[in-house]
Amino acid sequence: MNLIKVRIVISGVILLLFVFLFTGVEKMSVLLSEILPPFQLIPALLRTIIQPEALFIAGLIFIILVTFIFGRVYCSFLCPLGTIQDLLIWGSKRIGLKSKQSFSKPHNGLRYTILALVVAAAVIGFLSPASLLDPYSLTGRIFTYFLQPLIIQIYNLGILTLKPFDIYLYPRQTAFIPLSAWVVTAVFVLLILYFCAQHGRLYCNTLCPAGALLGLISRISFFQFTLNKTACSECSQCETVCKAQCIDVQNAAIDMSRCVG
Template identity: 25%
Template sequence: MTNHSHPSTTTTHSFKDLISMRQAVQSLFLAISLFMGIMFYLFVAQLESGAMPTLERPPGVEAFLPISALISLKYFLFTGVFNTVHPSALVIFLIVCTTALVVRKGFCSWVCPIGLMSDGLAKIHSWLFKRPVHLPTWVDLPLRAIKYTIAGFFVWSVFFKMPLAAVEQFIQSPYNTFADIKMLDFFTNISTTSLCVISVLIILSIIVKNFWCRYLCPYGALLGVISFFSLGKIKRDKNNCIKCGKCETMCPGRISIMENETINSLECSACLRCVDVCPAPNAIGFSLVSGKVPMDQRKIALVIIAAFLTGITTAKATGHWQNGTRIQAYQEHVLQDRMSSQPPMKIPANTDPEKMKRMIERMRQKKN
């Protein structure tokens, strides 16, 4: 095996530099997500005030609607029509899946806000425990199957069980049309049950590193399956490897690196921790097309950012970014939702029905 198959082993960047670069990219996407979230919150707040919004609804919030994206993908594949309800959800979903074909589950370790949170919780784990806490294999394997089962359920339900007519009906339904507002409401008016579940997941992620990502995330599971066909792979040169085990210790996916020369694990997120921590020159590296295209952390960051910029720019140019739902429809939905959440008005028994009808009619006229 030639040295050019192991591009990143000769890098002069320290492990701290690598983490800083990866976290810088994660922080960039986190900042974008927070900005979009705030803008969407203000947009909905203006709707709830009854005024015509002066702020635009940020299309990028649809990145958090993966089920809508999956259903839109089936509709597009079977009809050739890019639906206008949540088009950017499908655009972002396609971008993420495309990156998986190049840099594996790079989305998980370079973009996903939950991945960044998991890194932070993993640091707390390291402060609390002298040695990493790993579940035994007989527990770990069944738990890892959960995320693939969930992902498989959604793919099977949408692509094999859901008729095309039902797909179209779902896309046009109020449930899907206003799913972004429901998503915001979930976070701004979180229930006690949801808060308890999230708290438990946080605690579990402190005890067992990357608990959510390793065992429960269906999005990561789907990307893992796609990454099986990825051009990018970790390569290990057994002649240069000194079998120190540092790569496996550092790997968040707990991949058995020293047992293989080519790493094609569904758990690999191209974080490159294993590459940079390796003390042996030319022992391990990440590359494309069987080692022909060397990839370091800078190139992976460039691939991911370029994929998002290219995909979003193309979607904007072709009219597949902004949704087609009218502002008036959003206003009506918010008004109806607010009215339905209020307790019913108690009408005195001696109220004149005709007088009540006239009052309601005047209120309607005033509204119009």
């Protein structure tokens, strides 16, 4: 099994764990809520600053250390929203919605301004911007507001089919979701769908504070991708498959601050 398949398997398992976390039965959700957040950048960072715990500190150190060595590995397969976007990009290609990729200049002004505002707000105790854009929190809202109600409805329909066999189970109730929160999350979902179909992982490299922060570290990561100027035929095939649009064949350069593997 090559490294790409290993990454796909690991990211798939991690995403499945997040599905169980936000939509699963109570005991499983409680267990996963203790294991997964420490290894998500923004939750680990905020918890380490506000209320330090050994596991969150260890998770933060792990993410930063891995980024210093290999680049944005976190964004490649540890981030649930990143895996969701990879699935959407793959699906867009399968149904013919995906535009042909090419190098795109970075929106550094936007992404670092957002990062600065999120950090400044967090420093004064205002965590809403971080919660709004953080991929862990956004994934939680997507699963809780859209996937969980669907699963509950399917479960309740399944209960009805068992009644003729004298098997009776208690139906599950969907939790109340504020309309404003649902609408905001729906807007983010539509935005991410558009980005994935037209620009790949653009959310990760413009709006995501975790991506911006790790991008700064990735600029000086120990292992970096480079283009072999001698061997390169400038066919631009690598540009067309780069989901971060960070390969610049014309200038034989790869923007490691945006590369997500």
